Amino acid sequence: MMDYILDRPSSTDEERALRASLVEQARSLVPLLAANSERTEAERRIPEESIDAIREAGIFRLMQPRRFGGLQTDFRTKLEVTRELARGCGSTAWAVSLMNGSSYLAGLWPEQAQKDVWGQNPDNRIAGALTPAERTEVVDGGFRISGKWAYSSGCLHAQWGLGGIQILDGAGEVLDQGLVLMPMSDLTIEDTWHVTGMRGTGSNTLVAEDVFVPEHRFLSAVKAVRNEFGTPFLDEVLYRSPFFPATAIVRAGPHLGLAQAALDRVVTKAPGKPIIYTRFTDRSEAAVTQIAVAKAASLVDTAHLLAYRAAADVDEAAHLGVVPDARARARVRMDIAASIVNAREAIGMLVSAHGAASFAESEPLQRIWRDCEVASRHAVGHSEINAQLYGQALLGVSIDVSPLV
Structure with missing residues (x-):
């Protein structure tokens, strides 16, 4: 396979060594993922055998903060690792990539939200979509949310959901919009992912019905576009990414x-x-x-x-x-x-x-x-x-x- 050199100028030897190790771990999983690819497609979800192997290899933790046992790698590493997984199964690689992307997003939240997700179980995974929910009501201490988030890749294997919301004023004008984190126990999954490709990603629809979300689990996307995040850990390089x-x-x-x-x-x-x-x-x-x-x-x-x-x-x-x-x-x-x-x-x-x-x-x-x-x-x-x-x-x-x- 071709070796592509292009990398950020400040990449360290330690970071490259970790990347090489993780890529090799992913490469070792290719035969298993390939062997399970027909089953993944037929069952429209990733087999638990594949999920367990990916978890044991540490690949679900690529973009999780080190404070919770994560690897907190850079995006170049994530590209290389998910590329290797896709050589075995595209659906599996897609779901793993999107769940890792959700972990990166969770690292932008205030500390309490991150503790909610990973404090009791650092192996928790997150899936969701950025599109806004149908109804968000501002209440004391947070929000009451009802809505659906289609194309939530990996939701069949996640313990937390992520979804977009809009905060409106009395005239219906947008005051703010962003993302919220919700435990999957507060949500249901609507089986909507019936497609001709990427069938195994489980990209179904998350549904919330009058779910309360505390204020600390909201992240303003308006501020995030300006790189103003909720995390107080400003020394964590990954979570300073644009x-x-x-x-x-x-x-x-x-x-x-x-x-x-x-x-x-x-x-x-x-x-x-x-x-x-x-x-x-x-x-x-x-x-x-x-x-x-x-x-x-x-x-x-x-x-x-x-x-x-x-x-x-x-x-x-x-x-x-x-x-x-x-x-x-x-x-x-x-x-x-x-x-x-x-x-x-x-x-x-x-x-x-x-x-x-x-x-x-x-x-x-x-x-x-x-x-x-x-x-x-x-x-x-x-x-x-x-x-x-x-x-x-x-x-x-x-x-x-x-x-x-």
Whole structure:
């Protein structure tokens, strides 16, 4: 596998050693995840065997504060680890990546909220979605919330839920909006995730019915976009990361692994495989295959380099304790979107190079293709929206597409 060097300038030898160890741990899980991938898809959830192995490897703790036994790694490490997992199973990698992303978000909350989540059980996991609930009422000491949060990846394996809310004034104008943390015991899960790809992520809908959330479990997204967080632990580098660029990066790692898995599969299977109705008894000797594999490999390389540049920007900003300007933040979103598009195009090219056999139910390529086609349509990775954001930033035009930059 290609070794990509791009990293933040201040990365230490100790951090790189931890990253290498975690990547190796993830790589050792690939055979198990691959063996369980059909079951993951059929049951529409990750088997407990896989969950237990990932937990024992420490991979659910990538972005958890060290104060609770977490590893508090940087985003480059998270990209590499989730890439490895996706080489075995895209659904598993996606759910693990999003749950780790939720742990990063929880590290931004005030100390009491973090103790609520991890104080009694440091193994607790979090899943949720950022979209706002239907109703939020401000009450004494907190909020009364009713609503639904669709696409809550990993919620079948989480003990806490995370969801967006809006705080309105009497006239219905938004005073603030942000995120709340709720124990899963206060929520129900609506079985809504019936899709053609990423079937095993369990990205169902969390439902709250008149749930009380104490004030300390609210995090203002309006302030977070300005890097004003609730955590008092300002020396914890990870939780100084620019807010929305960091949340965008968590979706890139699985795409890198899916694309790498597709490339490895086609390169391995091409020798000795004929191209029907031609003189080629070994498609690896055909120029059409050679060119397709070379172009796909270049797209996979580009996807990695763009994602790693984005991670280097976010990790370095966190290390320095600075908030990147709008242009730099918009470039991160553009890099992530372009990385995902490059991975998707590579997989499409490789499926075509492998031929109609790619779509046999027993062939992993068809699942890789479906997983990528579904996951790459996530709104955060929307290539045209992110291009408009970046274009506005480059041209000095007011960014009016989304406040989440």
